[in-house]
Amino acid sequence: MKKKTVFLCNDCGDDFAKWAGKCPTCGAWGTLSEMTITESSRTKSPAAEPRKPVSLDDILTDEPTTLLDTGISEINNVLGGGLTLSSIVLLSGEPGIGKSTLAFQLTKQIQSTLYISAEESESQIAVRAKRLGITSEKLNISSENRWEAISKLLEIHKPDLLIIDSIQTIFTESIDGLPGSLSQVRECGSQILNFCKPRGITTILVGHITKDGKIAGPKMLEHLVDVVLNLEGDNRMDFRILRCTKNRFGATHNTGIFEMTEAGLIAVENPSQMFLAERSVQTSGSVVVPVMEGNRPVLIEVQGLVSPATYGNPQRNATGFDMRRLSMLLAILDKRLGYQLGTQDVFVNMVGGLKLTEPALDLAIVLAIASSYRDIPIDEKIVSAGEIGLSGEVRGVQHLTRRIKEAERLGFEKFICPASNLQKFNQKTKMRLIGVSSVYEAIEKSI
Numbered sequence: 001m002k003k004k005t006v007f008l009c010n011d012c013g014d015d016f017a018k019w020a021g022k023c024p025t026c027g028a029w030g031t032l033s034e035m036t037i038t039e040s041s042r043t044k045s046p047a048a049e050p051r052k053p054v055s056l057d058d059i060l061t062d063e064p065t066t067l068l069d070t071g072i073s074e075i076n077n078v079l080g081g082g083l084t085l086s087s088i089v090l091l092s093g094e095p096g097i098g099k100s101t102l103a104f105q106l107t108k109q110i111q112s113t114l115y116i117s118a119e120e121s122e123s124q125i126a127v128r129a130k131r132l133g134i135t136s137e138k139l140n141i142s143s144e145n146r147w148e149a150i151s152k153l154l155e156i157h158k159p160d161l162l163i164i165d166s167i168q169t170i171f172t173e174s175i176d177g178l179p180g181s182l183s184q185v186r187e188c189g190s191q192i193l194n195f196c197k198p199r200g201i202t203t204i205l206v207g208h209i210t211k212d213g214k215i216a217g218p219k220m221l222e223h224l225v226d227v228v229l230n231l232e233g234d235n236r237m238d239f240r241i242l243r244c245t246k247n248r249f250g251a252t253h254n255t256g257i258f259e260m261t262e263a264g265l266i267a268v269e270n271p272s273q274m275f276l277a278e279r280s281v282q283t284s285g286s287v288v289v290p291v292m293e294g295n296r297p298v299l300i301e302v303q304g305l306v307s308p309a310t311y312g313n314p315q316r317n318a319t320g321f322d323m324r325r326l327s328m329l330l331a332i333l334d335k336r337l338g339y340q341l342g343t344q345d346v347f348v349n350m351v352g353g354l355k356l357t358e359p360a361l362d363l364a365i366v367l368a369i370a371s372s373y374r375d376i377p378i379d380e381k382i383v384s385a386g387e388i389g390l391s392g393e394v395r396g397v398q399h400l401t402r403r404i405k406e407a408e409r410l411g412f413e414k415f416i417c418p419a420s421n422l423q424k425f426n427q428k429t430k431m432r433l434i435g436v437s438s439v440y441e442a443i444e445k446s447i
Contacts, residue, residue, distance in 0.1 A: 007032040008182045035183050068160065068202055071109030074258060074267035075102075078242055079227065080250030083161070086200040087249065088193055092207040092218040093231035098240055099206050101264050102231060103163050104132060106204070112138045114159040118145030118169035118179075132264045145179060147172040147188055151195055162196060165206040167221065182220065189221045222246060233260075237353035240265060243294065255294035272299035272410055275352045281380040285372030288383045288412070289364035290403035291356055297399065297406035299383065301351040302361065304368030306344050314343060320350030321365065322357060329366055329388065336392035337440055339373060359387035360397040363416065363442060370443045378446050383407045384416040392439045396420040404429055416446055 006015040009032055014025040022029050067082035076082050083089065083106075093099045100117070107113045117125055125141050140157055144150050147170055154162065164170060168180035170188045177184045189205070196203045205225065207218030222228050228246035233239055242256040258265040259274075268274055272290075276299060280286065285304040290297045309315065318326045326348055333339040348365055350356055363386035371378050385403055387395040396418045397403075404415055408431050419435035436442040 006035055008035045009033075033182065035177070035181070069109055070106050072105065072267055073269070074242065074256030075106070078229065078244045078254045078256045080247065080254070083202050084226065084249045085202060086197055087202055087226040088196065088224065089202075089204045089227040089229060090207060090218060090221055090225040091204055091229045091231065092209050095208050097231050097233055098258075098260055098265055099208075099231050100165050101128075101132070101260075102242070102258075103165055103204055103206055104128060104134065105264050106161070106163070107139050108134055110161040112157070112159045113161040113163065114140050114142070114153060114157055115163045115165070116142050116144060116150055116170075117165045118143055119166060131262070145169050145171060147191055151191075154195070154199070154201065158199075160202060162201050162203045163206070164192070164203070167205045167207050167218070185218075186220050189224050193224055232355075234353040239268075239352055239354070241293065241354075251295070253294045255296055257293070257298075272297075272406060275300045275354075276410070279351075279380075282377045284375050284377045285368050287364045287368045287371070287378055288407075289361060289385055290383055290406050291358050291360065291385075292399055292402070295402075297402045299406060299410060299412075300354060300356075302364045302368050303347075303349040303351060304365065304372045305347040305349075306341065306369055306372040309343055309345050314341075315345040315347070317346075318348045320353065320355045321348055321361065325357075325362075326365070328390070329362060330369070332388060332390065332392055332439060333366065333369065336438075337370075337443070339370070341369075341373070344373070359395075360385040360403075362386060362388040363394060363439075366439055367416075367443065367446055371447055374447060376447045379414065381411070381413040382416060382446055383412045383414070384442070384446065386416070386418045386436070386442070388439060394418045394436050394438060394442060400425060401427060404431060404433070407431065416442055 006017065007019045008015045009023040009026060009028065016024065019032050023031050066085040068085065069082045070076055091099050091103060107115060121143055122141050142153060144153065167185060167188065171179040171184045172188050172191060175183055175187050192203060205221065209218055226248045227244065230243045230245055232241045232243060238260045240258040240260055242258065244252055244254045246252060257268040257271045259268055276288065279301050287302050288299055289302055290299050316323065316326065330341050330346060334341055346369060363384045366388060367378060367384055385397050387397060389395055400417060400421045407415060408429060412431065414432045414434060416434045416436060419437045422433055422435040434445055436445060
């Protein structure tokens, strides 16, 4: 078979005959990689009769969409009730974050599952199954990594659920390339889609990405699959967040929160209470803020510490928050309120190992820094949320009603929020809502 060299974009997956510094399709720089493919992968199938269009009335039915119950409440909430029959789901995340554990736990509830894991032997998978308490008789395990052999196994067992862990270990004989290469990942993804969709096999593809998300394998499959789930977290912490970034059958940006234990990932029903369980009261530099994790409000503690710089250059350190955003907030405190932070070390921490970028965090971070700078504790029953502009004004935030209800449920009594939000708020609440329009006003009413 004749071989041909093409240049494949790591971001969008498009291929070109010549190399270029900038991808003509997606505009990314330095993403084209050289790949060798066989002519057979480019051959076209013989001309066939086109499929006749079907009337919409003939397709639509009154029957509800068939969903497979995963048995895990947090996953069902993220997916909108469960796995849609014959859907293709991409579960991606960093190595060691818990993707295989989460995928394996799904086999407890599904009646018939074929689990393909080319990364481990059957005996290693059996040890994991024993640890997770999985004893299903309808769970079939294989370490096969050749798609042609996997498709034969599917025809024999006819499972309801197929799990491939991971897509980077699977290869097809139809094209050249090692398992995990861009061409193999794209071709295997297409063949899995074409095989499983018509047969009603629900498929979960596990894919590894690096910490900066630049591995092209899983990213390249996002346009092929129906649902994209990202499992995030810090390997040093026990918390994991499952985010839905694409869902053809429901809402996106839903989140599920889990705790990693020896028995696997356990769904956290009340994350706000968990994140605030070890909070120290009557301590300066501590503020509670209701953040939005997808459509769910979660209360977390923001800590700030200001101390005189021991060495010549003051330190600026933020854990779980953007450093550039922190520099902007410090400049606002210096310019608008006269806080002399040029000779101070400033540290900001999102308790629980969370990584947050929501603008509503601005007000809580400023209050935490001001509280530590003046060494005056903020009332433990106060929560705050608001975005801060460069002139020191406090701007409105989204989903204020949900934030208020979550804070009220956990017993907080005061909510410092943007005054512009209160002008539109007309619901009853037991909390005392304090509207502020500037950073100065927010600090004076809370410290």
